Amino acid sequence: MSTTETEGRIYDVAGQDWDELVKAVSESSEERLVVNMGPQHPSTHGVLRLVLTLDGETVTEARTVIGYLHTGIEKNMEYRTWTQGVTFVTRMDYLSPIFNETAYCMGVEKLLGISDRIPERAQALRVLTMELTRISSHLVAIATFGMELGATTPMIYGFREREMVLDLMEYITGLRMNMAYVRPGGVSVDLPAGAVDKIGEFLKIMPGRIKEMRKLLDANPVYTRRTKDVAYLDLTGCMALGVTGPMLRAAGLPWDLRKSQPYCGYETYEFDVPTQNTCDVYGRYLVRMAEMEESLKIIEQALDRLSGPLKGGRVMIDDKKIGWPSQLALGPDGLGNSPDHIAHIMGSSMEALIHHFKLVTEGFRVPAGQAYASVESPRGELGAHVVSDGGTRPYRVHFRDPSFTNLQAVPATCEGGMVADVIAAVASIDPVMGGVDR
């Protein structure tokens, strides 16, 4: 039997044949149409594939196909040391790398039993970089969302603002993305000179930019028509589907791990958890906007501490068995080096050299057991299930990525709606396929 007999008539689109396609479809007697959206489609956020069954313009069935970006990160990590694992997890959800790193490092620290011994300055730096990343991630969410609905201005604005955050991240960590900045025991390097001023400037500019974006979108009639009452998912649906993050908060539940189960010292910062009770795309947009404003507040507080009471503190745990050298300076080769540390291991102490060599090549051993650590990423609860068998390499690391779980809400939010609203629904979930497929 040919596929035409089993699947019905198949239409191919090869480019520049749109008229022929429309003609053929309109002449067809069949009402039911199955459309493949993606995996290569600009508005499916990376390589996401949606198989939509359409009745006219109404979606009767929406199926999600993932796996196009599976890179085996979890498996690869089992062949690297615990510290090297950071460079892998940072590449999962590439729009919020610091969150992946922090969740993983918190898991490893839990296994090592050193969670309470992480220096406060390192925790404040984690908070600072996480909140900066939250802003850049939400900016991408809103920017691409605007573009997908046909509005290019939010896209230009969002990416312009995000660039400021990425410049800051580059200045602080050395890289715009995939920075492997958070390490088990602390962070890789302290704030460089001038970073506080740069972040201070950013804090002056950013509120105005967010206001600008709000002016553009909050009451925009086209935007509200495309977003209000679209992709409805109430609290019951969110709970059943395990949906967390802005989607859950747009359904009215103020569930934010930073408040409910604080980590990295979030309990000492003052901020609010924005919620909406509209359960729709517009509510999720408002939550994201408000979260950026709250993040600015947290950044300001973290900055005050870093330049005030925590000035000059350690950024790596004071445990020679775990802590890598973190007093780095940029060397002529463009890599971070610590001249003092090199002088010590190369010039004065053979034992220090042996120790350095062992720590870097062999890595530290982590007592056997399992731990689960979670952070509130821009997309929801990001959890790391870390298992050790007592060796120098992870035995198993599993990431509970919020994008992966939230994408399960696509059928619930799209079926019965119009095909154009599928775009809005998927964009409001804000999936990052690097995190979904890992």
Place this chain on the structure above:
Amino acid sequence: MTTENLPGLPEEPVARRGMFGVKDSGDTSGYNRLVVRRPPKPVSSRPYGSYFDEVADALEPAFADAIERVVVDRGEVTFHVRRERLVEVMKHLRDDPALRFELSLGVSGVHYPHETGAELHAVYHLCSITHNRRIRVEVSCPDADPHIPSTVQVYPTHDWHERETYDFFGIVFDGHPALTRIEMPDDWEGHPQRKDYPLGGIPVEYRGAEVPAPDRRRSYS
């Protein structure tokens, strides 16, 4: 020599022999006769501390025979549940007013090839928003009979998570609405996250030297 008054030899399987990953040369490290055994399976006894006792109190009367052991480790509690009773236990955990674990954070698989008869584990992380608590439920099944009942009926979010665990570990979740591969292609052979599945990779030349594939490099574990 009598051995009666000597402590019994540890029965746990051998995790590693020697040190520093030396395998093919003589006893250059001086540690070649070292035998490191796996730690015994941890079991915790009451009181568990924190809120764990309250959770256990609410769970144990009805499911005393369903819980194999309870482990409290590093501030987290793990309930090892028999697979036959898993769905009931999960339903109770979700619905009982004293427990109310409304939110599941999904399923994670772990492969322990050395645990004969319980090689494959499925690990569930549950969160109670009502009580602001977290617990972990762990189920195991033998490699020869890799079946665990599906919990999609209780937690619909497990749909994709169980598919992922099936894809990577080959655990068959009985009763799942559509248990197909999710990350790997449909016609893929094998389950990549199992320990007997090779990582693969090729040696890479870098500045004149050859760097072996990651799974061929020296391991210190």
